[in-house]
Amino acid sequence: MTSQTTVAEPAPDLPAGPRKGVRGHPWLTLFSVAIGVMMVALDGTIVAIANPAIAADLDASLADVQWITNGYLLALAVSLITAGKLGDRYGHRQTFLIGIAGFALASGAIGLSESVPFVIGFRVLQGLFGALLMPAALGLLRATFPAEKLNMAIGIWGMVIGASTAGGPIAGGLLVEHVSWQSVFFINVPVGVAALVLGLVILKDHRAKNAPRSFDLPGIALLSAAMFFLIWALIKAPEWGWGDLTTWTFLGLAVAGFAVFAFWETKVAEPLIPLGMFRSVPLSAGVVLMVLMAFAFMGGLFFVTFYLQSVHGMSPVDSGLQLMPLTGMMIVASPLAGGMITKFGPRVPLVGGMLCTSAAMFGMSSLDAQSGGLGMSLWFALLGLGLAPVMVGATDVIVGNAPLELSGVAGGLQQAGMQVGGSLGTAVLGATMAARVDDELPGNWTDAQLPPLSAEQLDQASAAVEIGTPPVPPEAPPEIVTAITNVTHDTFVSGMGFAFTVAGVVALCAAGVALLTKRGENAEAGGGGVHI
Structure with a gap:
């Protein structure tokens, strides 16, 4: 899921009535950028459903699958602030169209790839072009809509992102199950072409005042x-x-x-990140909060698709449906969280949100191979309920506590913090999972009275168990298959539970950080706002 912020300066005084013609029409501009942004939002969840199929088809290890995720997230995180400055300098229309075209082309190239290194490389390109696309989309809305309608436009834009995120697991499951994992990426090509054509016809160029002279x-x-x-x-x-x-x-x-x-x-x-911004304790706390929240959420969620498909044997479609309480609750709770933040300020909703997130993570650490769908759904729903106020409120804290002339950079920090936190969470919790599997698998294997493994065989078995796949040798008798499957599932669930426990502790720490947040002096400045 992807959120983004705006504004560096008040929205222009535009007439409230509709424009004549297509070029620059506010609502058509919203429609155009929403289609483009939908690709990036879908990619956040649709690829997670495809990960097990990619791992099986390309013989990818856990680290390989992590890099398919981390390569995209890192490229996106590193480039967001620079991409925002590129849009200010050269125009948001140009950067948006380049981002759309590049994202679609990179997606098609991934679908044609036949090895993990190529998939990872093109995922990095996806992240770079996605970074161009996201800040430019909101820059176009800011430049096109009158101030009194900008909040409504960004609210609709956020709903598109929420719906796309929620629909990702279902769309991904259908495509993986009935077509192939490659189709998950190929679908971005026609969507990208449509967004590019609409953008060329509808979007109006905008150049920010006081554009940066250097990078x-x-x-x-x-x-x-x-x-x-x-x-x-x-x-x-x-x-x-x-x-x-x-x-x-x-x-x-x-x-x-x-x-x-x-x-x-x-x-x-002209620094990439003016360090003077971090003299504001609430702003710094907001950035740390985004990193910790994404660490716990994205890092913990990385294992869920493997748990659902490998341990519970769910199809990709069924695993996507099982995740609907999470994304659905986020859509429902986000506007409610926005109302609470407006009424009470960000501190109480942020602390409460991270406490709910922590409770959900600790609850998910208790899942085992026999856990029912209702229990999983309750924890997923609680997680979505906890994440919603953080997605909305932390952005207000970061941008609201930044000087107005640096609000664009603050917005980049918010999104970059989320992406970096997700990358770190996937890496750290992946390492935690691998360490637990390496520690427990030999004993579990021996206790099941399975044939002993050499050091090399044990390493190969551990790599398979880390993604929930039983390392069953060819032509093994049924009783051996059953025993290896049970050992695999028990060891995987133990590692996953430990990873969720770590994520719960991190979320609890984030609740403490949220106590340092407050509404900033710029949070209620006129001319646009900051929304999910």
């Missing part, structure tokens, strides 16, 4: 390198070992990269 290319390179070292270390640590020198070398390079990036940002004339 912080060294800052972009430093931040990208630092995050790469960090995520790579976290994903490879189970293979290398947490005590291995290689793991700590990459972690050290990540710390050094972030330190050099921070130093550089204090020296450059």
